[in-house]
Amino acid sequence: MRNDQHPADRRVSRRHLLLGGAAAGLGAAASVGVAAAVTQTGGQSPAAAVDLNGSRTVPFFGVHQAGIETVPQAQVTYLALDLHDSVDAAAVKRMMRILTGDAAQLTQGESALADSEPELALVPARLTVTFGFGPGLVARTAQPAPGWLRPLPAFTVDRLEDAWSGGDLLIQIAADDQLTVAHATRMLLKDTRSFASLRWTQTGFRRAPGSEKPGTTMRNLFGQVDGTVNLMPGSADFEKLVWGSSSPAWLAGGTSLVLRRITMDLDKWDKLDRGGRESAVGRTLAVGAPLTGTKESDEPDFAATTAIGFPVIPEYSHIRRARSEDPGERIFRRGYNYDEPPAGGSVSNSGLLFVSFQADVDAQFVPIQKRLDALDLLNEWITPIGSAVFAIPPGCTSSGYIGDTLI
Amino acid sequence: MRNDQHPADRRVSRRHLLLGGAAAGLGAAASVGVAAAVTQTGGQSPAAAVDLNGSRTVPFFGVHQAGIETVPQAQVTYLALDLHDSVDAAAVKRMMRILTGDAAQLTQGESALADSEPELALVPARLTVTFGFGPGLVARTAQPAPGWLRPLPAFTVDRLEDAWSGGDLLIQIAADDQLTVAHATRMLLKDTRSFASLRWTQTGFRRAPGSEKPGTTMRNLFGQVDGTVNLMPGSADFEKLVWGSSSPAWLAGGTSLVLRRITMDLDKWDKLDRGGRESAVGRTLAVGAPLTGTKESDEPDFAATTAIGFPVIPEYSHIRRARSEDPGERIFRRGYNYDEPPAGGSVSNSGLLFVSFQADVDAQFVPIQKRLDALDLLNEWITPIGSAVFAIPPGCTSSGYIGDTLI
Numbered sequence: 001m002r003n004d005q006h007p008a009d010r011r012v013s014r015r016h017l018l019l020g021g022a023a024a025g026l027g028a029a030a031s032v033g034v035a036a037a038v039t040q041t042g043g044q045s046p047a048a049a050v051d052l053n054g055s056r057t058v059p060f061f062g063v064h065q066a067g068i069e070t071v072p073q074a075q076v077t078y079l080a081l082d083l084h085d086s087v088d089a090a091a092v093k094r095m096m097r098i099l100t101g102d103a104a105q106l107t108q109g110e111s112a113l114a115d116s117e118p119e120l121a122l123v124p125a126r127l128t129v130t131f132g133f134g135p136g137l138v139a140r141t142a143q144p145a146p147g148w149l150r151p152l153p154a155f156t157v158d159r160l161e162d163a164w165s166g167g168d169l170l171i172q173i174a175a176d177d178q179l180t181v182a183h184a185t186r187m188l189l190k191d192t193r194s195f196a197s198l199r200w201t202q203t204g205f206r207r208a209p210g211s212e213k214p215g216t217t218m219r220n221l222f223g224q225v226d227g228t229v230n231l232m233p234g235s236a237d238f239e240k241l242v243w244g245s246s247s248p249a250w251l252a253g254g255t256s257l258v259l260r261r262i263t264m265d266l267d268k269w270d271k272l273d274r275g276g277r278e279s280a281v282g283r284t285l286a287v288g289a290p291l292t293g294t295k296e297s298d299e300p301d302f303a304a305t306t307a308i309g310f311p312v313i314p315e316y317s318h319i320r321r322a323r324s325e326d327p328g329e330r331i332f333r334r335g336y337n338y339d340e341p342p343a344g345g346s347v348s349n350s351g352l353l354f355v356s357f358q359a360d361v362d363a364q365f366v367p368i369q370k371r372l373d374a375l376d377l378l379n380e381w382i383t384p385i386g387s388a389v390f391a392i393p394p395g396c397t398s399s400g401y402i403g404d405t406l407i
Numbered sequence: 408m409r410n411d412q413h414p415a416d417r418r419v420s421r422r423h424l425l426l427g428g429a430a431a432g433l434g435a436a437a438s439v440g441v442a443a444a445v446t447q448t449g450g451q452s453p454a455a456a457v458d459l460n461g462s463r464t465v466p467f468f469g470v471h472q473a474g475i476e477t478v479p480q481a482q483v484t485y486l487a488l489d490l491h492d493s494v495d496a497a498a499v500k501r502m503m504r505i506l507t508g509d510a511a512q513l514t515q516g517e518s519a520l521a522d523s524e525p526e527l528a529l530v531p532a533r534l535t536v537t538f539g540f541g542p543g544l545v546a547r548t549a550q551p552a553p554g555w556l557r558p559l560p561a562f563t564v565d566r567l568e569d570a571w572s573g574g575d576l577l578i579q580i581a582a583d584d585q586l587t588v589a590h591a592t593r594m595l596l597k598d599t600r601s602f603a604s605l606r607w608t609q610t611g612f613r614r615a616p617g618s619e620k621p622g623t624t625m626r627n628l629f630g631q632v633d634g635t636v637n638l639m640p641g642s643a644d645f646e647k648l649v650w651g652s653s654s655p656a657w658l659a660g661g662t663s664l665v666l667r668r669i670t671m672d673l674d675k676w677d678k679l680d681r682g683g684r685e686s687a688v689g690r691t692l693a694v695g696a697p698l699t700g701t702k703e704s705d706e707p708d709f710a711a712t713t714a715i716g717f718p719v720i721p722e723y724s725h726i727r728r729a730r731s732e733d734p735g736e737r738i739f740r741r742g743y744n745y746d747e748p749p750a751g752g753s754v755s756n757s758g759l760l761f762v763s764f765q766a767d768v769d770a771q772f773v774p775i776q777k778r779l780d781a782l783d784l785l786n787e788w789i790t791p792i793g794s795a796v797f798a799i800p801p802g803c804t805s806s807g808y809i810g811d812t813l814i
Contacts, residue, residue, distance in 0.1 A: 052617060052618060052619060052620065053615065053616070053617035053618050054614065054615070054617065054618030054619050074585070074615065075585075075615075116630070116673075116676070116677045117628070117629065117630030117692075118630070119626060119630045119692060119693065120626060120628075120630050123614065123618050123619060125615065125618055176615055176618070177614055177615040177618045178481070178482075178612040178615065178746075179612065179613070179614055179618075179626070179628075179744060180618075182612075182628065182744070182746040182757070183628075185746075186628075186673065186754060186755055186757075189749075189754045190677075190754055193754065197752065198749065198754075200748075201748035201749070203748070205585040205586065205589075206586070207461065207530065207584055207586055208460065208461070208481065208482075208532065208583055208584040208585065208615055208616060209460070209615060209616070209617060210459060210460035210461065210616060210617060211459060211460050211461030211530050211532055211583070211584045211586075211587075212459060212461050212530060213459065219526060219527060219586070221524070221527075221586075221589065221590075221593075222524065223523070223524030223525070223526045223527050266523075266593065269523070270523045270597075285526060286526065337586060337589070339585075339589040339592075341607075341608035341610070342596075342605065342608070345604065347593060347596045347597055347600065347605075348593055350589070350593075
């Protein structure tokens with residue numbers, strides 16, 4: 001035993017040793033401060049290596065918050081926090097100032113104000129941090145809440161769990177690198193400590209950077225192409241249907257976020273043959289084309305029938321039920337897969353973090369979900385187990401903070 | 408309510424509809440089989456897009472199993488399984504034949520034999536699948552186990568939990584893309600269903616592909632450069648100290664894996680200043696250089712002292728305690744960070760999946776861990792909460808299977 005060979009070891013208090021003699025013995029190395037140390041990393045700094053995925057940055061300040069129009073990053077963590085009872089509007093303002101400052105730094109590959117691991121901040125990897133306000137946060141201010149800022153109406157398919165629902169403050173942290181997300185998550189969570197407690201964490205993923213050709217629509221864990229029909233950032237429709245919130249005034253330039261945790265019964269899905277799966281969705285599994293087409297981008301022909309008179313795209317298929325004849329009933333989807341360790345005898349604990357942005361939850365999201373709730377073939381294999389709605393305030397300038405139109 | 412607008416909806420049995428009329432109405436689309444459908448994906452197939460990260464493959468067959476010398480991928484999942492009581496050597500052989508076949512396919516970007524989502528198999532992203540045998544599996548065969556194939560000796564720092572320890576069969580699934588890992592994990596877990604139950608799952612990550620310059624040593628969640636001193640694949644030392652197992656005979660070309668789940672108390676670590684942290688490790692945080700040097704690759708000078716006579720690299724620093732004067736006491740590390748949602752009032756549930764490969768656990772790993780257990784400054788902030796040892800059998804040819812030297 002080494003213990004026996006070095007009896008002196010056992011007489012030493014480790015803590016005393018470290019904070020006393022040993023620390024004093026560091027000499028010159030101990031005097032290297034955080035800032036100087038970070039500068040020394042040289043080639044790892046974003047400016048020095050612009051060709052690396054890890055060096056890419058997304059601007060933080062702007063009319064809108066980042067992380068919405070941003071091409072979805074590979075990794076995401078959603079945090080929902082509950083404000084402490086004692087937190088008033090002034091405290092929310094202090095918290096948002098701190099969070100804004102650190103989010104602005106971290107997204108640009110710079111360490112947070114009190115960053116305990118500044119080297120981990122040096123790989124931004126397109127990090128974005130997006131804040132959302134729940135009803136409980138807005139209620140602490142003197143401003144009105146939008147009418148839709150409340151739990152969604154109850155849907156018959158829902159089996160909601162508190163563990164994945166609600167919250168006063170949402171933080172969406174997304175990047176192409178999981179270590180970047182982990183570090184930013186920790187720094188921002190520390191910022192909230194005096195103000196709030198963590199309600200839930202949900203993590204998700206898409207394909208890694210460079211795994212597929214840019215612009216490839218993501219696949220979910222059922223193997224389906226998921227998100228073909230979507231609003232296009234920069235389009236007039238996007239401006240109106242995502243950024244078109246004008247009431248209350250503090251929300252101008254903002255939008256809303258709906259996050260639904262949808263568990264997917266992969267075991268049950270496995271028992272369905274390929275034709276049945278394509279029927280449930282209304283699209284081919286191979287390329288995501290509507291069953292009446294050959295390419296993903298083809299418009300579905302809902303009127304087409306087979307030789308024996310059945311519709312080619314079944315009446316209760318997902319794409320038919322999701323579609324509205326009202327062009328105002330559209331949303332911008334930006335979801336992620338989730339895959340947690342299975343429990344018990346199951347081989348999966350997997351699903352989709354359904355995330356949508358829309359100017360008005362009641363006018364855009366709710367009608368779609370009501371149609372799907374009433375009859376969508378996919379409901380046989382999917383179950384919403386979490387639900388939350390947040391107001392996404394506008395972006396801010398470098399002298400402001402997220403929420404400065406509210407508080 | 409849409410329910411009221413479409414009363415007919417409620418009369419329809421969803422399952423009947425899907426499996427009956429609607430499925431029959433699919434026409435030509437329903438006749439597209441799995442194989443044909445996969446072929447149709449065209450540009451997504453590995454051969455057609457060799458420049459994408461997602462298209463890269465690592466050979467499965469060979470003298471050694473893949474996933475050891477392989478440059479570590481960004482994402483990993485470790486599965487440990489317990490064999491059912493009824494499973495004898497013949498059943499283990501059947502299971503390993505099935506697992507080998509599917510692992511060989513999936514790692515080359517081809518779907519598993521009974522792949523329920525074949526499109527998810529098309530992005531191999533350097534997927535490797537590596538199998539390890541625990542004492543309980545070897546005991547079901549007629550062959551002897553290596554002497555070190557048992558739980559590690561108890562260390563005083565250990566606070567081991569069953570939830571992260573032991574297991575009869577280990578599967579290491581690693582790729583640069585988390586969706587690839589998720590799909591392979593599910594396919595392989597399904598293969599084991601009749602033979603074993605899942606004991607634990609551990610997932611980890613490193614920097615994403617392209618985040619940093621190739622060859623950059625990983626950082627752990629303490630911000631430390633972690634893994635500087637390591638055996639180099641292809642070197643003579645590696646051949647001897649990793650692949651040098653010659654007894655029992657079935658292990659020739661194989662090695663051993665030690666997996667330790669080490670929780671890192673980030674909150675406590677935060678309270679330590681930068682000098683104290685560097686003292687604990689013996690390296691700078693900025694570049695990972697020994698405190699006596701300026702570059703990560705510099706050899707530490709353990710004899711160097713400060714002007715007042717203290718050693719520059721403290722006596723109980725991690726790098727001094729980890730190092731042996733016996734060159735045979737070296738291991739090959741291939742660990743990952745883990746970061747799970749924090750519970751309660753904590754802001755982190757994070758740590759390291761310490762993974763090492765060595766020809767002989769008792770001769771190589773145990774002496775190092777004994778020294779660290781006796782006195783390593785880092786023990787103030789880290790705690791092993793899981794521990795497992797597996798024999799890694801050699802690789803196989805395309806007509807064999809992993810484990811064919813054993814059973």
